[in-house]
Amino acid sequence: MKVLVIYTHPNHQSLSYAFLQKVIQGSKDNSHITEVDVLDLYAEGFDPVLVFNENKRRRDMHADPALAKYREQLLWADKIVFVYPIWWGRPPAMLMGYIDKMFASGFAYKETGGLLPEGLLKGKSAVCVSTMQGPALYPLFWLNNAHKVLMRKALLQYVGIRKVTFFEFGSMESPKGKHEMKLNKVYRYFSTVAR
Template sequence: MNILIIYAYPNTTGYTHTILNNIHQGTEQQNTVKIIDLYKENFDPVLVFNEQKKRKNMQFDEETAIYREQILWANHLIFIFPIWWGGMPAILKGFIDKVFSKGFAYKYKGSLPVGLLKEKSAWIVTTEDAPKWYKKLFQQDYGTILKKQVLNMSGIKKVKHYSLSSMKNLNDTQRKNFLQKMFEQASKLSA
């Protein structure tokens, strides 16, 4: 199976980076894996529309062509990111805005969107300091938003969301258990 990991976290010594490493080690045992590290690549999340760059032509943008090719190559996408201020990092939001464009990820049939990335599956792996109860009562869950409003609209219906809440209150055993779970789940991914 071809697996593409889309990773958005700038600290190479943080817990989220350790999650990336565990998932990568688990997936590469039986699959071909590529990683898009948005911070390492200095991905520019800023959308620009002008005379040369028009929204209707985003699916042809040369700057993001390599990312569209990688998404088309992949059978399975894995998004790994922290929840900050109730949302995904701006760099990931910009990636989605620029890459998951009309004409590439979806089109309209009449007034209804039709996903163009069918036959793919995805995982969303998020971490956050907020407790789970706080998230449910007061915040939108950006893992769920990514799943329902981006991936499902793009035709990707098989999506699992793994979330680790209350990061600042977890002990070493709880953190290690989540890492082990991610490694084990990743090891099960295969064609």
């Protein structure tokens, strides 16, 4: 199994970065995982801004040569892992910009004329590892689970990725946030997952 980790946080001293390290460590300790590639969107200088004009059309985004290496990463991966904080109830704008550019029609899905398109990333699985300041049940009761609906239904299932696992950790700025326990939970998952 080949794992692509998409990390989205500007600070390498952050708790999100600590979760990234556990994902990498667990993956390296797992005999089912043969390769791990990390895309650090901030360190990469990824440009999340969409530009459409007379030279760049939305319908051509799936073939934009500037995004070729990122498309290759997504096609290469069996499992796509997103590591990010939840800000304002959703992933950071940087990650949303990556999603806008990369999960384009003609690459991640194609229109069929029916109610839903055909997902072109079938057979892959995904994991979302996210942290937030508020309590863990805040998104469920206050935001109607908007974050999970966005990532699972509006994005991943739309492009054909049916198996989606969430690690959504709350109270992460509290000294009682049980950080080590949560970090170890992520490590255990990645050190044992078989698909």
